[in-house]
Amino acid sequence: xxxxxxxxxxxxxxxxxxxxxxxxxxxxxxxxxxxxxxxxxxxxxxxxxxxxxxxxxxxxxxxxxxxxxxxxxxxxxxxxxxxxxxxxxxxxxxxxxxxxxxxxxxxxxxxxxxxxxxxxxxxxxxxxxxxxxxxxxxxxxxxxxxxxxxxxxxxxxxxxxxxxxxxxxxxxxxxxxxxxxxxxxxxxxxxxxxxxxxxxxxxxxxxxxxxxxxxxxxxxxxxxxxxxxxxxxxxxxxxxxxxxxxxxxxxxxxxxxxxxxxxxxxxxxxxxxxxxxxxxxxxxxxxxxxxxxxxxxxxxxxxxxxxxxxxxxxxxxxxxxxxxxxxxxxxxxxxxxxxxxxxxxxxxxxxxxxxxxxxxxxxxxxxxxxxxxxxxxxxxxxxxxxxxxxxxxxxxxxxxxxxxxxxxxxxxxxxxxxxxxxxxxxxxxxxxxxxxxxxxxxxxxxxxxxxxxxxxxxxxxxxxxxxxxxxxxxxxxxxxxxxxxxxxxxxxxxxxxxxxxxxxxxxxxxxxxxxxxxxxxxxxxxxxxxxxxxxxxxxxxxxxxxxxxxxxxxxxxxxxxxxxxxxxxxxxxxxxxxxxxxxxxxxxxxxxxxx
Amino acid sequence: xxxxxxxxxxxxxxxxxxxxxxxxxxxxxxxxxxxxxxxxxxxxxxxxxxxxxxxxxxxxxxxxxxxxxxxxxxxxxxxxxxxxxxxxxxxxxxxxxxxxxxxxxxxxxxxxxxxxxxxxxxxxxxxxxxxxxxxxxxxxxxxxxxxxxxxxxxxxxxxxxxxxxxxxxxxxxxxxxxxxxxxxxxxxxxxxxxxxxxxxxxxxxxxxxxxxxxxxxxxxxxxxxxxxxxxxxxxxxxxxxxxxxxxxxxxxxxxxxxxxxxxxxxxxxxxxxxxxxxxxxxxxxxxxxxxxxxxxxxxxxxxxxxxxxxxxxxxxxxxxxxxxxxxxxxxxxxxxxxxxxxxxxxxxxxxxxxxxxxxxxxxxxxxxxxxxxxx
Numbered sequence: 013x014x015x016x017x018x019x020x021x022x023x024x025x026x027x028x029x030x031x032x033x034x035x036x037x038x039x040x041x042x043x044x045x046x047x048x049x050x051x052x053x054x055x056x057x058x059x060x061x062x063x064x065x066x067x068x069x070x071x072x073x074x075x076x077x078x079x080x081x082x083x084x085x086x087x088x089x090x091x092x093x094x095x096x097x098x099x100x101x102x103x104x105x106x107x108x109x110x111x112x113x114x115x116x117x118x119x120x121x122x123x124x125x126x127x128x129x130x131x132x133x134x135x136x137x138x139x140x141x142x143x144x145x146x147x148x149x150x151x152x153x154x155x156x157x158x159x160x161x162x163x164x165x166x167x168x169x170x171x172x173x174x175x176x177x178x179x180x181x182x183x184x185x186x187x188x189x190x191x192x193x194x195x196x197x198x199x200x201x202x203x204x205x206x207x208x209x210x211x212x213x214x215x216x217x218x219x220x221x222x223x224x225x226x227x228x229x230x231x232x233x234x235x236x237x238x239x240x241x242x243x244x245x246x247x248x249x250x251x252x253x254x255x256x257x258x259x260x261x262x263x264x265x266x267x268x269x270x271x272x273x274x275x276x277x278x279x280x281x282x283x284x285x286x287x288x289x290x291x292x293x294x295x296x297x298x299x300x301x302x303x304x305x306x307x308x309x310x311x312x313x314x315x316x317x318x319x320x321x322x323x324x325x326x327x328x329x330x331x332x333x334x335x336x337x338x339x340x341x342x343x344x345x346x347x348x349x350x351x352x353x354x355x356x357x358x359x360x361x362x363x364x365x366x367x368x369x370x371x372x373x374x375x376x377x378x379x380x381x382x383x384x385x386x387x388x389x390x391x392x393x394x395x396x397x398x399x400x401x402x403x404x405x406x407x408x409x410x411x412x413x414x415x416x417x418x419x420x421x422x423x424x425x426x427x428x429x430x431x432x433x434x435x436x437x438x439x440x441x442x443x444x445x446x447x448x449x450x451x452x453x454x455x456x457x458x459x460x461x462x463x464x465x466x467x468x469x470x471x472x473x474x475x476x477x478x479x480x481x482x483x484x485x486x487x488x489x490x491x492x493x494x495x496x497x498x499x500x501x502x503x504x505x506x507x508x509x510x511x512x513x514x515x516x517x518x519x520x521x522x523x524x525x526x527x528x529x530x531x532x533x534x535x536x537x538x539x540x541x542x543x544x545x546x547x548x549x550x551x552x553x554x555x556x557x558x559x560x561x562x563x564x565x566x567x568x569x570x571x572x573x574x575x576x577x578x579x580x581x582x583x584x585x586x587x588x589x590x591x592x593x594x595x596x597x598x599x600x601x602x603x604x605x606x607x
Numbered sequence: 608x609x610x611x612x613x614x615x616x617x618x619x620x621x622x623x624x625x626x627x628x629x630x631x632x633x634x635x636x637x638x639x640x641x642x643x644x645x646x647x648x649x650x651x652x653x654x655x656x657x658x659x660x661x662x663x664x665x666x667x668x669x670x671x672x673x674x675x676x677x678x679x680x681x682x683x684x685x686x687x688x689x690x691x692x693x694x695x696x697x698x699x700x701x702x703x704x705x706x707x708x709x710x711x712x713x714x715x716x717x718x719x720x721x722x723x724x725x726x727x728x729x730x731x732x733x734x735x736x737x738x739x740x741x742x743x744x745x746x747x748x749x750x751x752x753x754x755x756x757x758x759x760x761x762x763x764x765x766x767x768x769x770x771x772x773x774x775x776x777x778x779x780x781x782x783x784x785x786x787x788x789x790x791x792x793x794x795x796x797x798x799x800x801x802x803x804x805x806x807x808x809x810x811x812x813x814x815x816x817x818x819x820x821x822x823x824x825x826x827x828x829x830x831x832x833x834x835x836x837x838x839x840x841x842x843x844x845x846x847x848x849x850x851x852x853x854x855x856x857x858x859x860x861x862x863x864x865x866x867x868x869x870x871x872x873x874x875x876x877x878x879x880x881x882x883x884x885x886x887x888x889x890x891x892x893x894x895x896x897x898x899x900x901x902x903x904x905x906x907x908x909x910x911x912x913x914x915x916x917x918x919x920x921x922x923x924x925x926x927x928x929x930x931x932x933x934x935x936x937x938x939x940x941x942x943x944x945x946x947x948x949x950x951x952x953x954x955x956x957x958x959x960x961x962x963x964x965x966x967x968x969x970x971x972x973x974x975x976x977x978x979x980x981x982x
Contacts (some may be wrong), residue, residue: 430743512967530944531964554817556838556967559792561920563615563857564630564871569877570913580971588941 013079015262016191020083020220021136022100024128025110026118026475030140034172035073035084036111036182039251040180042075042082043129072103072205072218072264074248079184083248085205085220087124093352094479095300095332099125099280102296103205103220103264104124106134108181109156113147113169119414119477122606127160130431135160136168136190138181141442143171155443159294194220194261201289202259202267202283204234207274209328212246215513218264219283222294226549231286232267235293239276240286243267248566259372274331302334302350303409303480304357304459305394307375307502308364309346311582311593322368322400323347326360333360337602338395342502342586343373343596348395350380354459375502376599378454381452382407382483397501399490401541407453407483407508412437414477421470425449433508434455452481456506460600490518491545493523494537498587502596517546518602524548527587534589610659611855616647616687617867618672620699623635626734626801627793629750631716631869632670639885640679643867648686650866653897656879657874664689664853673701677709682714692717694758699737702745707752711849717756718749719789723781726772730763732805733793733857739779754851754906758787762797763819765793766805773819777826786849788832788840790823792816820931821963837920837965858917860910868898876910878903908933912973919969922962924954938971950974 025031066529087100101107107128109122121435127134137156142149153167170177170182202219209215209235226246233240248254248265259265271277282293310319323335334350353358355458357377364370381393386402395397398404413426415435419441429451437450453462460477466474491512492505503523507515516538523536527550533552562570615871619633620640637731644775665687672695675683687693687849693711702720737745742759749757759780763773780788795802795809802809809816824834832840833850836858841849845903865872881888882899891898892897905913911933918925925932927950939955942948946967949963961968 235662495962531942531967533946553967555820555962556964557792557820557962559794559838561837561857562854563613563865563873563916564865564869564880566857566871566873566917570909570916573916573966573973574975575966576970577973577975 013483015196016574017079017192018081018083018192019185019189020192020262020264021106021108021185022085022087022104022119022133023108023110024087024097024124025140026112026115026120029110029112029115029121029163030172031086031110033136034108034140034170034178035086035180037175038082038182039075039433041126041182042077045511051420056406068365072249072266073251074264075250078186079261080186082182082185082466083262087272088449093356094123094127095298095352096279098131098296099203099205101128101131101133102182102294104133104201105192106136106185108136108185109157109160110138110140110153110172112358113142114144116148116152116446117159117416117450118475119416120475121343122159122414123418123477123479124447132487133230134161136184136188137162137166138168139169140170140172142169143174143176151326151443151516151571158442161445178503189386192262193395194221194280196222196225196261198223198281198415198475199225200285201290202226203294204277204279204283205279206279207277207331209274210268213268214272215274215277215328217267217269217271217277218282219258219259219267219310221261221265222265223261226267226283226286228283232283232473233289233431234277235282235290237276237278237281238441239271241269241271241277243338255331259547260279263572272328272520272547274328280333300332300352301380302332302352304351304353304377305348305380306351306357306377307338307340307343307346307395308335308361309343309373309375309502310339311371312374313344318368319347319370321366322364322370323349325368326363327461330360332356335422340397340502341498342500343375343583343586346373347391350394354463372504373593373596375596376505377548378458378506379409379459380456381488381506396504396506399504399506401490405485406488408506410481410484411455411458411478412481413451413453414448415443415451415466415474416442416446416476417470417474419447421473421515422447422449424469425466425474428462429453432462453478454484454486455480456509489540490521490562492539493519493521494535495527495586495591496534498604499539500586500591503599505599513545515602516540519599520548521548522598522601523595524550525600527589527591529553530589534590608698611657611862611864611872612659612663612863613660613853613863614651614662614665614688614690614868615853615863615865615872616665616667616672616683617669617870617871618643618667618675618683619974621669621671621754621867622674622698622896623734626799626804627795628668628801629794633885635675636885637890640879641682642889642893643933644683644686646678646889646898647683647866648904649892649895650812650898651686651688653777653892654864654866657862657872658688659701661681662688663772664856665690666693666853667695669696671696671698671701673697673706673710676763676902677706683927684710684715689714694719694851694853696721697745697749699745702748704748704751705790707748707754709797710749711754712750716754717758718754719746719784719787720749720760722780723760723762723880724765724768724772725776729768729772732766733762741784742870743783746785750881756847757783758789759783761788761790761823761866762793763823764809764816765811769821770815770818772820773889774826777823781827781830781948782843786842788827789838790820790840791838793925796806810871824959824963833922835905837962849887855921858921860914860917861867867893873905876905878905908976915973916969918973919955919957920962922956924956927953927955930955932945933974935972935974 023031075082087097139152149169153164156162178207201223204217206218245268280297284290296600332352335347338348384405386404434453435452439449489509492499520536535551536548537544538546621632693715693716696719721763724741816932827840833843862874868888871880879900888898915930
């Protein structure tokens with residue numbers, strides 16, 4: 013099809029503002045899916061996404077509308093995947109910005125709208141859920157228009173649920189969003205904006221053809237990584253996989269690469285042909301680096317091989333996931349895993365538990381630290397237990413956080429951010445009621461329970477998003493926890509020196525509650541280097557008997573004892589002390605920031 | 608068929624149900640006593656082959672056996688086979704001179720009297736009918752009737768029971784000079800009315816409670832009682848072994864036949880528990896059938912685990928060779944180092960502290976199915 017008849021666009025929205033419902037309506041309206049086949053939210057294919065109401069992996073669907081070919085490119089909605097979002101956006105010429113008429117602009121809406129603007133996309137603002145009783149379409153339209161520097165009349169008002177206004181959205185896509193303008197005769201260049209892994213067909217790359225064209229069985233090459241392959245099939249989604257002979261400039265489609273490892277075909281890379289390669293790749297490829305790390309250990313140490321296998325499989329369609337073997341004295345064999353952010357971590361954990369039926373202990377997360385030792389060595393530390401003692405300098409990642417709240421919560425948010433070593437940048441009234449606050453915060457202060465705290469202090473009204481803003485030096489120390497005199501590697505943490513005493517004390521108190529009494533006294537200490545900063549004792553048990561045991565209850569008592577020992581088997585051994593798995597999460601249960 | 612030398616007879620009837628009780632018991636039902644006794648004797652007849660020709664012990668437990676209508680009790684005692692030790696459990700308020708005489712006459716030579724406490728306030732918390740004077744009176748009636756082997760049951764950990772109260776109870780009990788004492792911790796089963804009513808108070812006194820058993824052991828052993836089983840003490844100094852021969856049968860892993868509703872039997876590789884329903888029990892036996900029951904197969908390893916679990920409750924050692932296939936060697940070594948387990952290489956027993964921690968210690972010492980031996 014002629015490029016002038018093609019429109020490539022995404023839908024960007026905050027969670028629950030109706031992105032998937034709008035996508036469903038568009039597919040229905042264009043008859044891409046018969047109503048009978050219509051599952052709710054066709055584009056979200058993973059079970060997990062469906063349950064969490066979020067989209068992890070992008071997909072692209074081609075539909076026909078009034079002589080035009082429309083490619084709807086789905087984007088992940090969360091900041092953890094902002095790189096993937098930006099690649100998906102780069103594959104488009106325009107985006108629908110969907111805002112809930114009752115909720116107004118949220119932090120994620122902003123983050124994604126700015127991403128779209130940075131990618132030079134034409135933005136079509138859409139107010140959704142106008143039929144809700146609490147909807148305020150006019151107010152929201154003003155908010156959105158203000159954000160985009162657009163006129164409120166330009167903002168479309170729809171109800172994706174009932175279908176009202178959806179046709180007008182498609183009209184606007186055709187009228188307002190520019191057609192692609194690639195060079196059909198230039199050497200082929202395609203942007204990989206997403207990929208997924210199929211156990212039978214290998215890596216399937218989702219591509220946007222920018223220049224030239226590909227045909228099936230043509231030798232191709234990923235420019236950044238140098239990977240060469242010959243696609244077994246090329247095609248597009250409608251929404252099922254539809255093979256074609258060629259994909260040409262302006263089109264969106266897929267390549268079944270036959271590659272068995274997603275790491276060899278990364279999102280953001282440019283694909284060209286081997287015989288007539290392009291001289292320059294498309295801009296913007298980044299090797300995304302995980303910033304949040306945690307140890308993953310099987311609760312049953314026999315399950316280590318299963319965990320390794322599961323991570324290998326997950327890694328196949330999650331190129332951002334990093335893992336390396338870790339041996340903890342307390343927790344045994346496991347993996348130190350790197351994630352893009354907290355949500356990514358949560359998703360990986362849930363997939364491991366759900367899809368691979370693993371029972372996992374995930375240690376409290378930490379961030380990546382850049383360290384210079386006294387000897388002048390520079391290294392990046394992903395595990396607090398590995399933080400060297402002879403520190404010359406430590407830097408930690410900082411974020412620029414955007415928090416949007418009703419104005420009455422401004423004080424609470426400020427208090428929380430100050431507690432977390434935040435630096436106030438500025439704030440802005442989005443409307444009379446709602447305020448956007450920008451803070452700079454160490455990422456390490458966010459990874460534990462910042463979001464929960466924020467939600468509870470704002471009665472759930474706050475929306476939050478962040479962007480990494482680089483590394484900065486900090487006065488950080490490693491606090492070790494000793495149980496029965498033995499340092500517990502899995503409980504070490506990096507803290508700002510000013511907070512070390514307080515947190516150390518809270519942590520040993522929490523551990524005293526979590527560690528059951530043993531046959532002997534168990535001291536629990538927090539220490540910086542060799543200096544103990546807090547101490548508690550779990551007193552030895554003095555009595556543990558099954559009072560009565562006669563003919564009638566021997567079986568029951570036997571089962572009780574068996575259960576008692578089974579319960580202990582789930583514990584981890586620290587020296588001679590048995591520590592329940594939950595205790596390793598004690599740091600997550602501190603009343604963070606509450607004073 | 609095996610030949611059990613111990614017979615347990617369950618009499619479920621009570622004047623009322625105590626809030627903390629978890630035995631199979633039924634309040635009142637006087638009209639059913641005679642029928643129940645007839646059914647018991649019918650069950651005994653059907654189980655003849657399980658029993659040895661000569662019995663060591665017969666034990667009437669409950670419920671409250673002495674709550675039975677006098678006629679029914681007499682019929683039951685008459686119908687039961689003789690044994691060297693014949694024990695009947697009694698509640699103080701049921702013991703009259705007539706009853707005591709009838710027991711003695713029927714050949715009962717051991718009575719276990721449920722005193723529980725001597726503090727009126729604590730007895731009230733337990734919902735017991737008898738007061739401290741009833742206990743002392745009952746004890747005297749039994750003595751007067753010639754019963755030379757009397758055991759008292761005491762409870763500790765009663766809501767509101769202080770250490771001073773506990774000491775007072777021990778004083779009162781010792782003043783009666785019983786041959787035997789059983790001291791049980793009150794188990795407030797979660798979810799019961801009792802736990803609900805007293806849970807908070809029990810939680811509060813949990814720490815003090817930890818020392819109660821040790822205190823009891825100290826007190827009673829100093830008064831020449833032998834702490835021969837986790838919860839049981841027998842007076843020493845005389846010629847007679849005053850330990851409960853019946854209960855020793857359980858703890859040594861001997862076979863036993865239990866008859867009556869809810870009663871459990873263990874014979875060879877089989878354990879069975881009669882259903883707790885009175886009506887089904889009566890119906891089955893009146894129709895000449897064995898009562899409905901659940902059975903549990905006991906394999907060799909399970910029997911050995913029980914042997915170790917029960918044996919470690921006693922102050923007499925268990926032979927290592929007998930239980931070595933179910934003994935967790937690593938735990939054995941660790942617990943020996945901690946001074947909780949003692950062994951000369953052939954016999955194994957728990958130290959005094961090990962016995963106070965006996966539940967947790969034996970749980971660890973036993974290799975359960977699914978345990979990896981290497982661990």
